[in-house]
Amino acid sequence: MSGNEFEPPALAAASTILEQILDRFETMPPERLRANLELARDLALELEAQVEHDVLTGAYNRRGLQRLHVQVTGRRQRLGEPVSALFIDVDNLKELNRTYGHVATDGLLRSAAVRLRDLSRPYDMLVRWGGDEFVLLLPGVDLSSAVGIAERIRNQMASRPLEGSVGPVEMSVSIGVGALAEGEDVEDLIRRISALMYEAKSAGKNRVAVADWWDGAPGKAAAGGC
Numbered sequence: 001m002s003g004n005e006f007e008p009p010a011l012a013a014a015s016t017i018l019e020q021i022l023d024r025f026e027t028m029p030p031e032r033l034r035a036n037l038e039l040a041r042d043l044a045l046e047l048e049a050q051v052e053h054d055v056l057t058g059a060y061n062r063r064g065l066q067r068l069h070v071q072v073t074g075r076r077q078r079l080g081e082p083v084s085a086l087f088i089d090v091d092n093l094k095e096l097n098r099t100y101g102h103v104a105t106d107g108l109l110r111s112a113a114v115r116l117r118d119l120s121r122p123y124d125m126l127v128r129w130g131g132d133e134f135v136l137l138l139p140g141v142d143l144s145s146a147v148g149i150a151e152r153i154r155n156q157m158a159s160r161p162l163e164g165s166v167g168p169v170e171m172s173v174s175i176g177v178g179a180l181a182e183g184e185d186v187e188d189l190i191r192r193i194s195a196l197m198y199e200a201k202s203a204g205k206n207r208v209a210v211a212d213w214w215d216g217a218p219g220k221a222a223a224g225g226c
Helices: 009-023 030-052 062-079 093-100 102-118 143-159 186-202
Strands: 083-090 125-130 133-139 162-164 167-169 173-179 208-210
Touching (some): 062 083, 062 125, 062 133, 062 186, 102 133, 133 143, 143 208
Antiparallel strands (some): 083 133
């Protein structure tokens, strides 16, 4: 087995282009050199996108989250805008996996990610945290608005079955909601809202949970509204 057998296509192509440039640098016409350098740059950008995204769902992965972390916290520091996030867990995925199998469940996860993106703004950032868990970063959104977004997502996920290889499957989500506090980083926020998500699941699933201290909601983990 060669060491390059599992090399991403963009990386292999970029390596080939760079080798050609280095081998023929002195004799390569300027126009050809410029074109090859531009191609290598485009391939590097494609590779960066591949490295930062989850292969199954197309959402950002944890590596991509590291860059998003810098981006959203930097924007918060510069502009003073709020940052909120949702921790979203697909309910009953293990049961669905036992019923339909891994391949069908993977398809349902892809469909869930597509719907989550459709229910988000173009500049919101969807991250696959792992397994059946997603994080949705909401730049410029305060906690009250984030709770409304979470409830809309919860309602839309539960009210319309997801299409998969086994046909339409009813699916719901449990969501923890929080806003970035002063002096807190995104990873701290994710830890907080992941705990809230588990409280929502413990309360019966298909729920949105928000911290006790928030005065905008009568309950911490309520179905059909917070």
